[in-house]
Amino acid sequence: MSASENIHLFNTLTRQKERFRPIENGKVRMYTCGPTVYDYAHIGNFRSFVFEDILRRWLEYRGFQVTQVMNLTDVDDRTINASRREGVSLSEHTARYIKSFFEDLQALNIEKAEYYPRATENIPEMVALINKLIDRGYAYVSEEGSIYYDISKFDHYGQLSKIKVEELKAGARVKVDEYEKEEATDFALWKAWDESDGNVYWETGIGKGRPGWHIECSAMAMKYLGEQLDIHTGGVDNMFPHHENEIAQTEAVTGKKFVNYWLHCEHLLVDGKRMGKRFGNYYTFRDLVKLGHDPKAIRYLLISTHYRQQFNFTFEGLEAAKRATERLVNFTYRLMEADGMAHDEVNQLVVEARKKFSDAMDNDLDIGTALASLFDLIRDANNILDKNEISHEQAQRVYELIMQFDRVLGIIGEVKKPKELSKEAQELIQKREEARRKKDWNEADRIRKELREIGIIVEDTPDGVRWRIKES
Numbered sequence: 001m002s003a004s005e006n007i008h009l010f011n012t013l014t015r016q017k018e019r020f021r022p023i024e025n026g027k028v029r030m031y032t033c034g035p036t037v038y039d040y041a042h043i044g045n046f047r048s049f050v051f052e053d054i055l056r057r058w059l060e061y062r063g064f065q066v067t068q069v070m071n072l073t074d075v076d077d078r079t080i081n082a083s084r085r086e087g088v089s090l091s092e093h094t095a096r097y098i099k100s101f102f103e104d105l106q107a108l109n110i111e112k113a114e115y116y117p118r119a120t121e122n123i124p125e126m127v128a129l130i131n132k133l134i135d136r137g138y139a140y141v142s143e144e145g146s147i148y149y150d151i152s153k154f155d156h157y158g159q160l161s162k163i164k165v166e167e168l169k170a171g172a173r174v175k176v177d178e179y180e181k182e183e184a185t186d187f188a189l190w191k192a193w194d195e196s197d198g199n200v201y202w203e204t205g206i207g208k209g210r211p212g213w214h215i216e217c218s219a220m221a222m223k224y225l226g227e228q229l230d231i232h233t234g235g236v237d238n239m240f241p242h243h244e245n246e247i248a249q250t251e252a253v254t255g256k257k258f259v260n261y262w263l264h265c266e267h268l269l270v271d272g273k274r275m276g277k278r279f280g281n282y283y284t285f286r287d288l289v290k291l292g293h294d295p296k297a298i299r300y301l302l303i304s305t306h307y308r309q310q311f312n313f314t315f316e317g318l319e320a321a322k323r324a325t326e327r328l329v330n331f332t333y334r335l336m337e338a339d340g341m342a343h344d345e346v347n348q349l350v351v352e353a354r355k356k357f358s359d360a361m362d363n364d365l366d367i368g369t370a371l372a373s374l375f376d377l378i379r380d381a382n383n384i385l386d387k388n389e390i391s392h393e394q395a396q397r398v399y400e401l402i403m404q405f406d407r408v409l410g411i412i413g414e415v416k417k418p419k420e421l422s423k424e425a426q427e428l429i430q431k432r433e434e435a436r437r438k439k440d441w442n443e444a445d446r447i448r449k450e451l452r453e454i455g456i457i458v459e460d461t462p463d464g465v466r467w468r469i470k471e472s
């Protein structure tokens, strides 16, 4: 299958939706700013990672071969501060959070990137890049030995974030990795060792010290993807200074446009407010799982708002997401059991749903419209199923379509329904049926709980009792 030419993406660089055209036919080189592994990633971080997953899956669905790099920032201000606070070595500290990050990615059914380079394993590449910047006059060494990028030398500085360079204070410098637009000044490429770094430093040709955060991404993107990328993604808070600085660093060395399409995921709010530890509304993915929430429901919730809209996290929203995922899964079970009369309308439904879903996703990943087309299909097909007017073959076609959509959504996964229940489960279901006939709802409920404990979920529908195996 050849790759689609119909995908349109909103490019932050131009503030416009543009038709996606890759550098190399059928291939996508994509760089994703990964986590800073100083703590467990929170659900705002995962909103970005899940958005990037949907983007990747959609490109694949449309026939592209994606090479994605997601870096791990395992040395920067935050990781060093956190490891010193905990009194452990930097590598010991970050190893813990790298491990948990990969566990969380898997739980959220996020497809693996091709490369997960670590900053600490790419120091020579960063040093080489900094040397080139010095050679070309874009960087200079300060009195204490740190190396700064001179933003006045780069004509296009501010092109991504649209800040006005004329307003910048000449010669002012910022050494910390994160700062506000108003503080835009020369930034640190290399930080000469000082006491606050403890035993974190590298002895290199440019001195004893460590890299700044921004140079890490330029060096790793170029190492794995070359001088020019198709897509670079990140959270909206990465746009400045991080991505602005990445452009300045890379383009100053290559003289070529670094990234063709910049995509940024908006903020996540909690109960309408900015999420923050000090506001008491701060949740890691793990917090939610510990509270008993299903990772699939969390994933569904995170994907279901368009990535360029601010998204408000609430527990009611999470409950609704859970119901939506259950509806999806139950529908697939229903389809598996279908064996009625063929109905003309069904084929038409499949064609329409596929087109609506694809058109929506091609339009800058309009997930709201795509999901609506999916649930329209479920509603209409359920009406036909109620009348038993769908043949086994037709149901199979609907099922396959749902599974195609799920290659992008990643919610349903593999649906298995064993042919036979264990004897114990059969007896319990029978006992529960008797209890229901006698209108002994307490007993019926108690048995339902008992079944749940052995992994069987029963549902009372107008057509009788259904059961399925609980997914772990």
Ligand SMILES: [Zn+2]
Pocket: 032, 033, 034, 217, 242
């Ligand atoms: Zn980055």
